Amino acid sequence: MKNDVDLRKAYSLLHPRPVVLICTQDRNGKINVMSCSWITPVSDEPPLIAVSLWTKGYTHNIIDETKEFTVNIPSSKLVKQVWLAGTKSGRKVDKTKILGLKFTGSKTVSPPAIEECVGVLECKVKERIMLNEQVLYIAEIQRACAEENLFKNDIWIDEANILLHTGGKIFSTPKSVKELE
């Protein structure tokens, strides 16, 4: 039997979904990292993604200033870092110090990539749509790369252990189903 769900929690029906680490860099060079799962591809040609960020969050301020960010795809090994990045604010804490992650230079944008992640999208903002307390950014992927042993024929194999956010403190990873041959 189906029960009605409180509309403020209705988004939970679209989870579990990939959670990513968004990396930004302000004009003074300060790097910040936050986690986010309200992200989706929206076009393949041109390669565009949409990401929704909270207007009270620090990352949204930096992206408005610089129009650039990297999307870093974590495996389940980084679940603690993902939780920390999503619950601490870059306004109060230097997350590069508490996360214990390595940053490497990007080729097309200023914000760096996170070395421990299995894939990276370098992105530049094209459009900005206000939605009450959220901003939806449409951004174009400038460059993408992925671990060669885990991303094969344009597909993450199960061993990539792509991290999904189920809700609250619960995370999951995908296991292939065999029903479709």
Place this chain on the structure above:
Amino acid sequence: MKNDVDLRKAYSLLHPRPVVLICTQDRNGKINVMSCSWITPVSDEPPLIAVSLWTKGYTHNIIDETKEFTVNIPSSKLVKQVWLAGTKSGRKVDKTKILGLKFTGSKTVSPPAIEECVGVLECKVKERIMLNEQVLYIAEIQRACAEENLFKNDIWIDEANILLHTGGKIFSTPKSVKELE
């Protein structure tokens, strides 16, 4: 080692992600179903989602006409129906006949819900953003419901077997990870 990924395939890095069945109904009462995984929550208050549809697809025509659709969340039991709904066009085939699914009336919109799905969002379009060959719809959730035994404390339990699209003919389901206690 990370390899560069062809930009036209870069969206694959944001998979596996939930795949949903979008149900529409035209002014003559004809029901159509298609599958889609380029969908994300974008706001909780008001409850908004964004969904990107191909401008050459039939579903996009119906939504432009009626501004309404339902988002139906399938479990892995429906993987064959999801594949069919995503590979046949409603312009050529009456998908209600080939999918073998039951439709039940919605409360706030005209398009029905799919009974075999574990959750449903009834949606009305608020904004429409053209992105070359895709249209991004921002829609407000009017009503949401979910199977009471599978959606607990606003979270899908593992037994819901929420269907994720990995890529091509490969689908997966989420399994909770235990690293965060």
